[in-house]
Amino acid sequence: xxxxxxxxxxxxxxxxxxxxxxxxxxxxxxxxxxxxxxxxxxxxxxxxxxxxxxxxxxxxxxxxxxxxxxxxxxxxxxxxxxxxxxxxxxxxxxxxxxxxxxxxxxxxxxxxxxxxxxxxxxxxxxxxxxxxxxxxxxxxxxxxxxxxxxxxxxxxxxxxxxxxxxxxxxxxxxxxxxxxxxxxxxxxxxxxxxxxxxxxxxxxxxxxxxxxxxxxxxxxxxxxxxxxxxxxxxxxxxxxxxxxxxxxxxxxxxxxxxxxxxxxxxxxxxxxxxxxxxxxxxxxxxxxxxxxxxxxxxxxxxxxxxxxxxxxxxxxxxxxxx
Amino acid sequence: xxxxxxxxxxxxxxxxxxxxxxxxxxxxxxxxxxxxxxxxxxxxxxxxxxxxxxxxxxxxxxx
Amino acid sequence: xxxxxxxxxxxxxxxxxxxxxxxxxxxxxxxxxxxxxxxxxxxxxxxxxxxxxxxxxxxxxxxxxxxxxxxxxxxxxxxxxxxxxxxxxxxxxxxxxxxxxxxxxxxxxxxxxxxxxxxxxxxxxxxxxxxxxxxxxxxxxxxxxxxxxxxxxxxxxxxxxxxxxxxxxxxxxxxxxxxxxxxxxxxxxxxxxxxxxxxxxxxxxxxxxxxxxxxxxxxxxxxxxxxxxxxxxxx
Numbered sequence: 001x002x003x004x005x006x007x008x009x010x011x012x013x014x015x016x017x018x019x020x021x022x023x024x025x026x027x028x029x030x031x032x033x034x035x036x037x038x039x040x041x042x043x044x045x046x047x048x049x050x051x052x053x054x055x056x057x058x059x060x061x062x063x064x065x066x067x068x069x070x071x072x073x074x075x076x077x078x079x080x081x082x083x084x085x086x087x088x089x090x091x092x093x094x095x096x097x098x099x100x101x102x103x104x105x106x107x108x109x110x111x112x113x114x115x116x117x118x119x120x121x122x123x124x125x126x127x128x129x130x131x132x133x134x135x136x137x138x139x140x141x142x143x144x145x146x147x148x149x150x151x152x153x154x155x156x157x158x159x160x161x162x163x164x165x166x167x168x169x170x171x172x173x174x175x176x177x178x179x180x181x182x183x184x185x186x187x188x189x190x191x192x193x194x195x196x197x198x199x200x201x202x203x204x205x206x207x208x209x210x211x212x213x214x215x216x217x218x219x220x221x222x223x224x225x226x227x228x229x230x231x232x233x234x235x236x237x238x239x240x241x242x243x244x245x246x247x248x249x250x251x252x253x254x255x256x257x258x259x260x261x262x263x264x265x266x267x268x269x270x271x272x273x274x275x276x277x278x279x280x281x282x283x284x285x286x287x288x289x290x291x292x293x294x295x296x297x298x299x300x301x302x303x304x305x306x307x308x309x310x311x312x313x314x315x316x317x318x319x320x321x322x
Numbered sequence: 323x324x325x326x327x328x329x330x331x332x333x334x335x336x337x338x339x340x341x342x343x344x345x346x347x348x349x350x351x352x353x354x355x356x357x358x359x360x361x362x363x364x365x366x367x368x369x370x371x372x373x374x375x376x377x378x379x380x381x382x383x384x385x
Numbered sequence: 386x387x388x389x390x391x392x393x394x395x396x397x398x399x400x401x402x403x404x405x406x407x408x409x410x411x412x413x414x415x416x417x418x419x420x421x422x423x424x425x426x427x428x429x430x431x432x433x434x435x436x437x438x439x440x441x442x443x444x445x446x447x448x449x450x451x452x453x454x455x456x457x458x459x460x461x462x463x464x465x466x467x468x469x470x471x472x473x474x475x476x477x478x479x480x481x482x483x484x485x486x487x488x489x490x491x492x493x494x495x496x497x498x499x500x501x502x503x504x505x506x507x508x509x510x511x512x513x514x515x516x517x518x519x520x521x522x523x524x525x526x527x528x529x530x531x532x533x534x535x536x537x538x539x540x541x542x543x544x545x546x547x548x549x550x551x552x553x554x555x556x557x558x559x560x561x562x563x564x565x566x567x568x569x570x571x572x573x574x575x576x577x578x579x580x581x582x583x584x585x586x587x588x589x590x591x592x593x594x595x596x597x598x599x600x601x602x603x604x605x606x607x608x609x610x611x612x613x614x615x616x617x618x619x620x
Binding site: 337340341342344345346347349350352353354355 | 392393394395398425426429432433464470471473474477518522555556557558560561
């Protein structure tokens with residue numbers, strides 16, 4: 001099966017990201033307590049994570065591989081080769097986000113030993129285990145610990161049980177907040193699509209059954225960001241889920257009608273708004289465009305012949321329950 | 323001026339049109355609405371302090 | 386109960402649906418006693434609800450007055466499906482003819498000869514969204530012991546229908562959701578994680594007592610209760 005629309009979406013989105021690289025650059029005052037981290041460190045961390053995933057999913061001779069690798073290096077340089085993480089942690093020692101963002105770099109082999117020593121001390125506190133967070137984010141922390149090479153502070157299977165997805169809720173209760181909770185649960189469980197087999201059987205069956213219905217609603221409502229996250233989840237299952245499933249005797253609208261709709265929502269430069277149509281400034285466009293590149297790449301590479309590169313360390317987060 | 327007959331006929335034609343639409347309806351327009359975020363009892367104070375809102379005064383019943 | 390602000394036919398259909406639901410829930414006494422309006426609007430409303438007008442008898446086993454059955458027959462005769470009519474129009478008329486035969490015994494009604502099923506090939510090629518929409522429109526055909534090519538096709542695609550139900554709830558299309566739920570109540574192979582029972586309650590309450598939604602939802606519950614009872618007896 002080929003995926004021409006998904007391929008087109010991935011390449012256009014990544015071109016947009018490369019074209020807007022400098023918008024991801026950190027301001028000089030990034031450690032100032034008044035600087036909003038959601039507009040500075042969060043975009044840079046997402047750039048690093050999703051480009052790492054794209055790099056990992058693509059063969060070395062693929063243009064996306066080069067671009068993604070370049071962008072990971074750019075992001076690392078923005079952190080002053082990791083020194084920023086130490087500054088951040090000395091300013092806010094009990095924050096989890098510095099380590100959460102650092103984990104992607106650590107997995108790519110980009111490390112800062114002094115930061116890791118301080119983070120290791122914080123991780124040994126009872127406080128670290130007791131930090132109150134959404135259950136899916138707690139699962140993310142556990143994956144972060146694993147990627148950073150730290151001892152695990154809790155049982156991932158128990159953390160998974162407490163998430164929305166772990167409860168296998170009525171699929172008709174799906175809406176935006178539960179949607180983002182579920183996509184992140186799968187991202188952390190599979191280490192951002194790298195370990196599809198880490199999804200337990202019952203969750204995989206549940207997701208495979210209901211993802212098409214949820215995706216359809218997101219696209220109709222022009223929720224492109226969540227729609228692309230769901231498509232990334234569909235490509236992160238042990239058996240990739242087809243967003244336009246073919247069932248007994250029924251023809252499908254098109255192999256790729258879903259990706260065609262995403263392609264149509266992209267602007268000429270490849271940018272995709274989070275929701276709706278225009279206006280599309282960086283803030284309301286960067287995340288959905290990154291996710292589109294990530295989801296579309298996972299899709300094309302899952303449907304392509306087996307991977308031609310050895311993946312980076314992808315020991316799954318052991319969330320299996322049965 | 324309309325004759326009574328033509329009015330009756332018009333009504334019948336209207337019903338025919340309505341009837342075909344009712345028997346073979348197009349799909350209704352979707353309405354999408356998501357839960358809003360409400361911090362509920364966890365009010366963030368001006369200095370970033372985490373406060374609980376005081377209990378709401380209950381109206382006292384008289385008589 | 387007249388509904389101001391609605392097109393006349395819509396209001397008449399809602400009134401009739403309300404009455405059928407009351408009969409279905411209230412023990413059936415209403416169903417036999419209330420006359421069906423036999424003006425053109427009333428008959429058109431009967432045609433729109435189709436075989437569901439007789440649901441208190443066909444699903445719950447209550448008896449209906451001969452006048453009521455006669456008015457139903459008049460509506461069936463008055464609004465046949467024209468040649469080339471949409472498949473759902475042809476099938477809902479088939480459902481009415483079929484319900485009349487069930488009620489009036491084996492003798493053929495010369496005015497309504499058995500012309501067989503209209504054919505369901507259009508359903509086979511529909512993607513799950515459109516498939517669910519069409520099945521929901523034909524909710525009146527979702528009855529235990531009413532075989533048809535539509536029912537056979539539905540039985541092949543329970544997961545598609547379940548997805549369609551989820552989609553309909555997300556779009557807040559309660560009527561489509563309730564119609565899909567009625568088929569799901571009838572079918573095997575519906576994924577357990579769907580949560581059909583709570584889903585039915587949810588749809589019913591969210592629809593603000595829309596009588597057409599209530600009609601489908603109560604029919605679905607009835608079908609489901611019967612199935613659970615059967616399964617209980619078999620076990």
